[in-house]
Amino acid sequence: MVQFVHPATQDITLAGVLSALADPTRLKIVKGLIGQQDCMSCTAAAPCPDMAKSTLSNHFRVLRESGLIHTTKQGVEHRNAVRDADIEARFPGLLKSILEHAKDD
Template sequence: MVQLVHPAREDIALAGVLDALADPMRLRIVKALLGQADCMSMSCTAAAPCPKMAKSTLSNHFRVLREAGLIRTTKKGVEHHNVVREADLNARFPGLLKAILKHAE
């Protein structure tokens, strides 16, 4: 079974977060995940910014977001469900995510 890599809160780096969010598709994925009510998780397919995006491309986007510390992924059956690590990001970089999303519109 594939082990998913999630950096510890203290290992989340500003450069990694900014690099991951520099891609417009990954930014759209994070916005979709944050749009979920009550911080519920979303499957990769549900959070996909484009319905016709290749699964390999989508998988790569989620890997980059996960390894940068932006999302936490858990496996539920055959699906991977994702949630933004908002508390961890705000603890490391207060207000950063909110500012990036505000100015990205």
């Protein structure tokens, strides 16, 4: 069984969140995931459909280990959701502000 590393809310760091979101691809992934009713699979959330799966997997790993997303496995798919409540609890207004200011990117 696949075990994913998800930091506890209190272990999410500002440096980790900002570092993860500094990459344009990861920022696009989070933008694609935010506000989704259902968790999205890695391939559905990917901003670059031609990206190598290993590269995409690395982006999701960085987002997961920074505390920005939560990943579960359903069958052969990895399903992802933004941990917006955890980020909001840890850093109120941060994610909303970043996403609002990154609209043009």
